[in-house]
Amino acid sequence: MYAFHGTPPVRTSRPRPLRRFAGVAAASLFVLSLTACQDGTGFKDGGEATASGSAGVATEGPATTVAPSTAPDSAPDSAPASAPASAPAPKSSAAPAAPSGAGERVLCNGSTTRVTAQPVSRPLDHMLITVKNTGSKTCDLTYHPVLRFDEMQWVPAARPETRPQAVVSLAPGESGYAGVLLSAADGSGEGGTTGHRLTIAFQGRTPLSDGGASATPDLPAAGVAYDSALSVTYWQRSSADALGS
Numbered sequence: 495m496y497a498f499h500g501t502p503p504v505r506t507s508r509p510r511p512l513r514r515f516a517g518v519a520a521a522s523l524f525v526l527s528l529t530a531c532q533d534g535t536g537f538k539d540g541g542e543a544t545a546s547g548s549a550g551v552a553t554e555g556p557a558t559t560v561a562p563s564t565a566p567d568s569a570p571d572s573a574p575a576s577a578p579a580s581a582p583a584p585k586s587s588a589a590p591a592a593p594s595g596a597g598e599r600v601l602c603n604g605s606t607t608r609v610t611a612q613p614v615s616r617p618l619d620h621m622l623i624t625v626k627n628t629g630s631k632t633c634d635l636t637y638h639p640v641l642r643f644d645e646m647q648w649v650p651a652a653r654p655e656t657r658p659q660a661v662v663s664l665a666p667g668e669s670g671y672a673g674v675l676l677s678a679a680d681g682s683g684e685g686g687t688t689g690h691r692l693t694i695a696f697q698g699r700t701p702l703s704d705g706g707a708s709a710t711p712d713l714p715a716a717g718v719a720y721d722s723a724l725s726v727t728y729w730q731r732s733s734a735d736a737l738g739s
Contacts, residue, residue, distance in 0.1 A: 601634055662730065692723070
């Protein structure tokens with residue numbers, strides 16, 4: 495296969511001067527032609543065999559080192575012997591296909607999810623943030639949401655006791671949650687005000703790093719009241735865990 499024994503000769507590219515010879519010379523050329531044809535060169539007449547026999551000495555080792563009496567047996571056997579050894583190589587060198595979905599995890603953020611923020615009746619003075627993965631890949635909710643009402647100049651604290659054991663990952667269509675304490679139940683909070691616009695920022699793989707696009711979920715028309723007790727949980731897998739119920 496790789497010695498090109500099956501390649502047809504280009505017989506039209508050379509003249510056939512040997513047809514002008516006769517007698518003993520023609521008989522000798524016929525014998526050389528027959529030997530060359532059996533040697534795997536593929537030439538059919540005396541002129542081609544003599545001309546190509548010289549080329550065979552330079553390009554085909556087996557044809558020049560084997561005597562004419564053994565050429566019919568050794569030349570055909572030597573070519574197929576090398577083909578099976580190299581033929582399986584393309585299959586064995588091919589890398590196995592990667593498992594479906596491998597390496598496709600991304601961060602959850604405002605561009606890959608739909609985010610809602612809704613005050614709840616129980617527990618009092620709480621709001622539930624819901625993040626639904628609307629993308630085609632699994633996304634990770636890292637750490638906790640970073641909240642900002644309107645133009646406020648401080649960052650609400652995250653409650654450390656709510657930190658989960660592992661990062662919350664959402665398959666396409668799944669939802670994650672965070673709970674927001676809006677104000678102190680005992681009235682100890684200060685600077686009470688009403689927020690009309692909420693921006694939720696997402697964190698990256700390290701704390702407080704940029705996790706991508708933020709979200710601005712709609713709030714009730716009357717706004718949301720909060721004070722200095724404003725705080726948030728880490729991301730949770732269930733709304734019950736987010737609200738502590």
